[in-house]
Amino acid sequence: MPMDWEEWQKSRQKNQPRPRKKSGDNGNGQGDSDDGGGLGPQLDNILKKFRSKSGSAKRSPILALLAVVIVLWMASGFFIVETYECGLIKRFGKYNSTVEQGLRYHWPWPIESVIKVNFNQIRQFEVGGGNSGLDEATMLTGDENIVNIQFVVQYKVDNPQDYAFMVYDPDKSIRDAAISAMREVIGRNTIDGALTENRAKIQEDTKSTLQVMMAKYQTGLIINNVELQDVHVPNDVMQAFKDVTSAREDRDRSVNEATGYKNSRLPEAEAKAFSMVAQAEAYKVERVTLAKGEAARFLSLLAEYHKAPEVTRQRLLLETMDRVLVGVDKYVMPGSTGQAILPLLGIGQTPATPTQPSSGR
Numbered sequence: 001m002p003m004d005w006e007e008w009q010k011s012r013q014k015n016q017p018r019p020r021k022k023s024g025d026n027g028n029g030q031g032d033s034d035d036g037g038g039l040g041p042q043l044d045n046i047l048k049k050f051r052s053k054s055g056s057a058k059r060s061p062i063l064a065l066l067a068v069v070i071v072l073w074m075a076s077g078f079f080i081v082e083t084y085e086c087g088l089i090k091r092f093g094k095y096n097s098t099v100e101q102g103l104r105y106h107w108p109w110p111i112e113s114v115i116k117v118n119f120n121q122i123r124q125f126e127v128g129g130g131n132s133g134l135d136e137a138t139m140l141t142g143d144e145n146i147v148n149i150q151f152v153v154q155y156k157v158d159n160p161q162d163y164a165f166m167v168y169d170p171d172k173s174i175r176d177a178a179i180s181a182m183r184e185v186i187g188r189n190t191i192d193g194a195l196t197e198n199r200a201k202i203q204e205d206t207k208s209t210l211q212v213m214m215a216k217y218q219t220g221l222i223i224n225n226v227e228l229q230d231v232h233v234p235n236d237v238m239q240a241f242k243d244v245t246s247a248r249e250d251r252d253r254s255v256n257e258a259t260g261y262k263n264s265r266l267p268e269a270e271a272k273a274f275s276m277v278a279q280a281e282a283y284k285v286e287r288v289t290l291a292k293g294e295a296a297r298f299l300s301l302l303a304e305y306h307k308a309p310e311v312t313r314q315r316l317l318l319e320t321m322d323r324v325l326v327g328v329d330k331y332v333m334p335g336s337t338g339q340a341i342l343p344l345l346g347i348g349q350t351p352a353t354p355t356q357p358s359s360g361r
Helices: 005-015 037-075 160-165 170-186 191-195 199-217 235-307 309-324 335-345
Strands: 078-081 085-091 094-099 102-105 112-118 123-127 138-140 146-157 221-232
Touching: 078 085, 078 112, 085 160, 094 160, 112 160, 123 170, 138 170, 146 170, 146 191, 146 199, 170 199, 170 221, 191 199, 191 221, 199 221, 235 309
Parallel strands: none
Antiparallel strands: 078 102, 085 094, 085 112, 123 146, 138 146, 146 221
């Protein structure tokens, strides 16, 4: 604690005897002070130096503390970027540069700051599960049926700069866009397609639609996969839908049975038709060949007839009778000889009518 000079001087004067005047008095009642009185200026100088040193001692802890704060502030600019990350440095809130993995440094806040983005992590979210609301999972199909959709989207960061600066909340944006893309694709499909055969196509169409939306919004995200987990109708209409499904299965079974019967009968009918056509073709060839033969024979007979008309006429007559009277004895006797012999053979006579015996009375 610094000494009060005035109080100390007063106490000193009280304890010391008054000085005696010397012969060298100058006549105004004031003479030279003794040795004790002459120490005043020296003590004053010593006290000034003590006060100066005391003020410096008070300022030195503040300066040391200030130096420590500055060192810590400068050291806060060091940061580490992992192998799966990249660092985006902002200077006064604006993007400045990108740094790769390793120990890096930037000017401390508020001059510069860094955002670390993991570009290797596969991120995913689920729509229609236990943690999501029913409204986002309920969608309308193209044939105006309500269906509940549960699906998972997997994605990762493709452009860290766009991911960090172009969209306020890219993870929420991709979730909202995924729901919108799924609604659009489901609206182009029927409920039967969504429940059965079109599931793979719905997944691919949703993935491509969502990727187009992410590129348009400049979110810096790339879609890895969209997978349907569950597709079902609401519980309120579940029983009615089961009845419709059962009726549809009965219809399909009947169609399948009819198709099987058709497939079994059609080859048989086709084979029979082919056989009939082949027989008709053979009959046609036969009849055409026979007709051509008959025509050729007729032409040859005509040529013979022109050479000997009477002989040819007789020969044709005899050949015709031979074909007509099959299994009957035939005799050829020309002229009067035949007329004389016919009665003997019993040919040409009309059989007698038997008489009826008269009945007696």
